[in-house]
Structures are given as structure tokens and as C-alpha cells.
Amino acid sequence: MADSLAELSRLRDPDALGTAIAWAAGRVLGLDAVALVRLSSEGILCDARWARPGARPNRVGEARMATAAEMCEDAGGTVAQRVFGRLQLVAIPVHVDGALSHVLAATARPDRVLTEEELADAAAIGVHAGACLEMMAAITAAREYVLLEQAVAPPAGTRGDRALEQM
Numbered sequence: 001m002a003d004s005l006a007e008l009s010r011l012r013d014p015d016a017l018g019t020a021i022a023w024a025a026g027r028v029l030g031l032d033a034v035a036l037v038r039l040s041s042e043g044i045l046c047d048a049r050w051a052r053p054g055a056r057p058n059r060v061g062e063a064r065m066a067t068a069a070e071m072c073e074d075a076g077g078t079v080a081q082r083v084f085g086r087l088q089l090v091a092i093p094v095h096v097d098g099a100l101s102h103v104l105a106a107t108a109r110p111d112r113v114l115t116e117e118e119l120a121d122a123a124a125i126g127v128h129a130g131a132c133l134e135m136m137a138a139i140t141a142a143r144e145y146v147l148l149e150q151a152v153a154p155p156a157g158t159r160g161d162r163a164l165e166q167m
Contacts, residue, residue: 001028001121005128014136018048021094021129025104026050028125029118031090033059034106036129037069044069047102059107064089068105078123086110092126096133104129 004024011017022034033051037044044065051059060068064083068091071079080090087107094102104126108114114122 001124004028005125008128008132009135011132012136012139014140015048017132017136019050021125021132022048022050022104024129025092025106025122025125026052029090029106029108029114029122030112031106031108034104035060035065036094037065037103037105039069039101039103059087060105064107065103065105067091069103072100072103078119078126080108080114080119080122088112088114090114090122092122094126094133095130096137101133102129 004027008017008020008024011020018036022036025031026034031052032055034049035046036048038047044062046065049060067083068089071081071089071091072093075091078090078092080088083089087110090104090106090108092104092106093100094104096102104122
């Protein structure tokens with residue numbers, strides 16, 4: 001698991017980070033399919049998907065994504081339960097700036113039941129994913145600030161001439 005979390009920390013592209021978060025959850029926890037779901041005022045949006053070879057990527061459809069978001073909010077943390085018949089639905093909350101911003105919605109094979117240790121690993125993945133998303137937001141904001149500063153600041157030559165005139 002440490003290698004997967006370290007890989008998340010190295011990424012600087014938002015799309016690559018979303019895909020890597022879904023991949024890490026699916027691979028580390030041995031799940032069938034994972035969707036990184038962003039919660040917004042307009043509803044839920046799928047930012048990234050991952051599916052194990054042989055599983056359908058759309059196994060986590062919109063209804064399952066919505067149910068996973070509700071499960072996280074109701075449980076206040078990582079939860080796994082049987083829903084939609086025989087599949088197990090796993091919901092991993094991802095908090096950014098102290099608020100629930102994303103949910104990792106995943107399905108597991110019918111015979112797969114996550115242990116308490118695996119649920120703790122899932123929670124750790126959610127916490128780390130939140131930290132990586134916060135880092136990505138900070139990097140983006142810093143880049144935008146530097147670009148704005150460069151656009152507003154006078155050219156270096158002009159600044160130097162004006163300083164000499166004032167002296």
C-alpha cells in the first residue's frame with residue numbers, strides 16, 4: 001500500500017491523480033471497479049474510473065455512485081455493505097479542506113467481504129487522496145498567482161529606471 005500512496009504523492013496532473021486514486025483503491029483492496037465521484041452543488045460527477053481486467057468499468061454506475069455518497073454521509077466514514085442484490089458496495093470518503101468533497105465508490109465480487117483491516121486501509125487511502133487533492137489545489141492556486149503577478153508587474157527594465165529616477 002505504501003508504494004501506491006507514494007505514487008499518488010508524486011503526481012501533479014489532476015486527471016492522472018484521479019485515475020491513480022481509483023487505481024490504488026482498486027488494486028490495494030482487491031475490488032472489481034472503482035469510481036472517484038465528486039460531490040457538487042449540481043449533483044455527482046465521475047472524475048475517474050478503474051476496473052480490474054475482466055470486470056466491466058461501468059459496474060459502478062450512477063445509481064451506485066449516488067448510493068455510495070449517501071452511505072458515506074450516513075456512516076460518517078468508510079463503509080461496505082451489500083446493495084443492489086449480491087454485490088458489495090464500498091464507499092470511501094475523501095475530505096478536502098475538512099469537507100466531504102469526493103467519494104470512492106467501488107464494487108467487490110459477491111464472495112468478497114472486506115475485513116476490518118481492509119476497511120482501515122480504505123480509510124487511509126481516502127485520507128491520503130484528500131491530502132493529494134488539497135496539494136493539487138494549492139499548486140494550481142500558486143501557479144495562477146504567479147501568472148497573475150507576472151501579468152500585472154511592470155517589466156524589469158522599467159522598474160529599474162523608475163527606481164533610479166526616484167533616487
